[in-house]
Amino acid sequence: MELFASQGRRFQPTSSHSPAEDVLLAAAARVAATGADAASSNTSGEGGLGDLASLTSASALDNLDGVGVVTQGLVVVDEEDEVLVKAKAALPSWTAKYTLRSHFDAVRSLVFHHADQILLTGSEDCTLRLWSLAKRVQAKKSSCLDVEPMFTCRGHVSPVLCVTLLSISPAGSKEAEITSGRSSPMDTTTLESNFAFSGSLDGEIRSWRLGSLQLMLYEAFDPSIAGPVLSGHTNAVWSVAVRADGTLLSASADGTVQVWNIFPALLQPLSSQTASKRDSRVLSASRVFRPSNNAVPTSVLFLPTDETACAVGLTNGDVCVLNIDTGRQIHFFDAAVTKTADVTEHPGSVNALCVHPTLPLLFAAHENRQIRFLDTAQSVCLHSMVAHLEGVTSISIDPKGAILLSASHDASIRLWDVETRTCIQEFSSHRRKHDESIHSVVFHPTLPLIASAGADGLAKVYV
Numbered sequence: 001m002e003l004f005a006s007q008g009r010r011f012q013p014t015s016s017h018s019p020a021e022d023v024l025l026a027a028a029a030r031v032a033a034t035g036a037d038a039a040s041s042n043t044s045g046e047g048g049l050g051d052l053a054s055l056t057s058a059s060a061l062d063n064l065d066g067v068g069v070v071t072q073g074l075v076v077v078d079e080e081d082e083v084l085v086k087a088k089a090a091l092p093s094w095t096a097k098y099t100l101r102s103h104f105d106a107v108r109s110l111v112f113h114h115a116d117q118i119l120l121t122g123s124e125d126c127t128l129r130l131w132s133l134a135k136r137v138q139a140k141k142s143s144c145l146d147v148e149p150m151f152t153c154r155g156h157v158s159p160v161l162c163v164t165l166l167s168i169s170p171a172g173s174k175e176a177e178i179t180s181g182r183s184s185p186m187d188t189t190t191l192e193s194n195f196a197f198s199g200s201l202d203g204e205i206r207s208w209r210l211g212s213l214q215l216m217l218y219e220a221f222d223p224s225i226a227g228p229v230l231s232g233h234t235n236a237v238w239s240v241a242v243r244a245d246g247t248l249l250s251a252s253a254d255g256t257v258q259v260w261n262i263f264p265a266l267l268q269p270l271s272s273q274t275a276s277k278r279d280s281r282v283l284s285a286s287r288v289f290r291p292s293n294n295a296v297p298t299s300v301l302f303l304p305t306d307e308t309a310c311a312v313g314l315t316n317g318d319v320c321v322l323n324i325d326t327g328r329q330i331h332f333f334d335a336a337v338t339k340t341a342d343v344t345e346h347p348g349s350v351n352a353l354c355v356h357p358t359l360p361l362l363f364a365a366h367e368n369r370q371i372r373f374l375d376t377a378q379s380v381c382l383h384s385m386v387a388h389l390e391g392v393t394s395i396s397i398d399p400k401g402a403i404l405l406s407a408s409h410d411a412s413i414r415l416w417d418v419e420t421r422t423c424i425q426e427f428s429s430h431r432r433k434h435d436e437s438i439h440s441v442v443f444h445p446t447l448p449l450i451a452s453a454g455a456d457g458l459a460k461v462y463v
Contacts, residue, residue, distance in 0.1 A: 094415070094425065094450060098461035099144045100131050102152075106433065107453035109162045112444040113194070118150075118213055119451060121459050122160035122198050128153035130196075130210065133449075133461060144460075151210075155226050158202040166195045166242045168267075195227070195266060197248060199237025205230035205250055207266055228265050228281040232258055232288070239299045241310070247324070249310055250285075251297035257312055258285035259324055289327035291320060299353045303376060305360045311376070313350025319364050321376055331379040333364075333372070352394045356401045356418075363404060365392035371406060371416075385421060388412060394440045396450075405450060407438040413452060430454030 100107075105124035112119055117133035129149040169192050196208040207227030235254035242248045246263030265283055291297060295314035303309045303321065309330055311321050317335025322328065335348075348368030355362050360377035371392055373383040388408035396405045397418070404416040411432055415425045429452055430437050436455035443450050451461045 094427065094462040096144055096429065096460050097463045098133055098147050100129075100147050100149070100459035100461070101457075102129060102149050103127070103457045103459075105159070105457055106436065106439065106455040107457060107459050108160060108439050110440055110442060110451055110453045110459055111163055111165050112442060112447075112449065112451065113165060113213070114167055114445045115447075116213070117447065117449070119459070119461065120163055120165055120196055121453060122163035123457070124159035125457075126154070126156045126159060126200070128160060128163060128196060128198055128208065130213070131459075132213075147461075150213075153196065153198075153208050153225065155206055156198065156200045156202075156204065158200045158204075160198050160200050161236060161238055162199045162240050164197050164240050164242050166197070166244070167192045168195070168244065195242075195262075197230075197240050197242055197262075199233075199240045199250060199252075201236045203233035203235050203237055203252060203254065205233070205237055205240060205248075205260075207262065209266070224279070227279050228262075228283045230260055230262075230285070231282045232285045238297070239301075241301045243302050247302075249300045249302070249324075251300040251312060253296055255290055255294070255296050257289045257291075257297050257300055257310075257322070259287040259289075261286050287325075287327065289322060291318075292329060293318065298350050301353050301355060303355055303360075303362075304357060305376070309376075311353055311355065311362055313353045313364055315349040317348050317350060317366060317368075319350060319353070319362065319372075319374060321362075331376055333374050333379070333381055335366070335372075348391065351392060354395045354397050354404075356397060357399060358401055361401075363395050363397065365395040365406065367391040369408075371395065371404070373421075383421060387414065387416070387423075393438055394442075396442045398443045399445055403443075405441050405443060407441040407452060409435065409437045409455075411437040413438065413441060429460055430458060431456040 100119070100121065103121065103123040103125050107121050107123045109122040110119060119131045119133070120128060121131065122128050130151040131147050132150050133147060135148055135150065192212065194210040194213050196210055197205060198208070199205050206229055209225050209227050230248070233250065233252040233254050233256065235252055237250050237252045239251040240248060242262070246261055248260040248262050250258050250260070252258070260283060262283065265281060291312065291314055293316065295316040295318060297312050298315055299313035301311055303311060308323055308325060309321050310324050311319060313319050319333040320329050321331035323330055348366040348370065350364050351367055352365040353362060360375060362374040362376050364372045364374060366372065369386045369388050369391060370384050371387045372381055375382050387406050389410040390408050392406055392408050394407045397403070398405070402418055404418050405413065406416065407413050409432070411428050411430060412426055413429050414423050416422065417424050431454070433455040438452055438454050440453040441450065449461055449463060451459060453459045
């Protein structure tokens with residue numbers, strides 16, 4: 001079965017695998033193919049992976065231990081298969097290395113700096129915290145390293161639900177922004193200005209001037225770091241996205257998607273009289289859109305393959321692609337027509353979206369445990385699968401577009417090969433609190449790091 005075969009087209013993820021990864025992918029494909037007949041009675045023609053959702057081991061290939069078994073339709077061959085033995089040895093293994101502990105309530109959102117080992121988190125304790133993985137100490141009772149926050153942003157009066165970062169080079173051009181995002185031995189933070197944006201439960205969006213990020217540990221809060229407030233939403237802001245030209249998108253429980261132009265107000269230097277005070281300016285949205293079906297937007301992001309478009313996830317499970325300038329609907333993905341045979345309930349709210357870095361391919365995470373693969377060039381759902389035991393809360397894709405990362409309130413994090421749609425690793429993380437566990441996961445844009453944010457008030461980084 002070809003994952004990206006649709007109306008005569010076939011997309012290939014732009015990734016290169018090492019010999020060890022090739023062995024792993026070949027083995028995973030053989031496992032999936034062997035179990036296809038046993039699972040066919042439980043899945044639709046789209047090839048849902050409901051059987052994988054029932055796995056609770058540390059890895060989807062943990063059963064490759066030389067004993068032939070059949071687990072929920074997933075058949076594993078016997079010890080004579082040397083390819084599978086090699087596959088288990090070559091399995092990439094992410095392990096927790098850093099623990100970020102200073103929040104007093106659930107961590108709702110997190111984002112990496114585009115080039116450095118710096119992380120920004122937003123929490124229900126109404127704060128944002130900036131962390132450098134270079135500033136760490138050994139934990140007393142754990143192999144993980146504890147990381148102290150570099151800086152805490154205070155200003156919200158209700159829980160912070162979403163955060164994002166924007167880095168701008170001195171030239172301020174988009175080209176310079178892309179160049180500064182490359183990995184290099186030089187310290188890129190000294191060449192750029194960094195800005196953070198956060199949305200909260202009361203509908204407020206705040207901006208923060210973080211400068212070069214050369215902040216001292218335990219440095220006192222500087223009120224001038226707080227930038228203009230973006231005022232316009234009347235209910236919780238669930239998602240924010242920003243790009244280098246100063247366009248910011250926000251999705252809110254008030255039923256609107258709003259477009260903001262944060263330049264030049266954010267870049268305007270403060271006068272000498274106000275440099276030591278909090279910025280009191282309030283910005284208004286330049287455009288306001290409402291989904292045509294009256295569903296509430298939950299997630300929003302830009303599409304790298306089309307600068308005029310954004311993708312919006314909705315509470316009824318639908319996903320739409322809108323023109324940013326006009327609000328006109330370009331593509332629409334109806335959740336009702338992509339239900340798999342083993343998921344007969346309501347399609348479930350879209351909890352998160354992520355987009356392939358080079359292909360017109362969008363991924364949607366749903367409350368009904370599904371992840372959908374959506375072709376934004378032809379407006380078709382290429383694949384849907386049951387990915388977790390509970391709702392999928394967050395997804396992220398690696399910079400090469402080869403591995404999809406997902407998390408759930410079932411306390412598990414799973415990694416999926418995008419081409420074969422097989423789970424290549426699973427591990428548990430974060431304690432449950434009030435039926436919630438993992439709120440957010442993210443790949444680092446340029447470094448081999450992933451991070452997770454949990455209801456237990458912790459953020460963790462894996463290597």
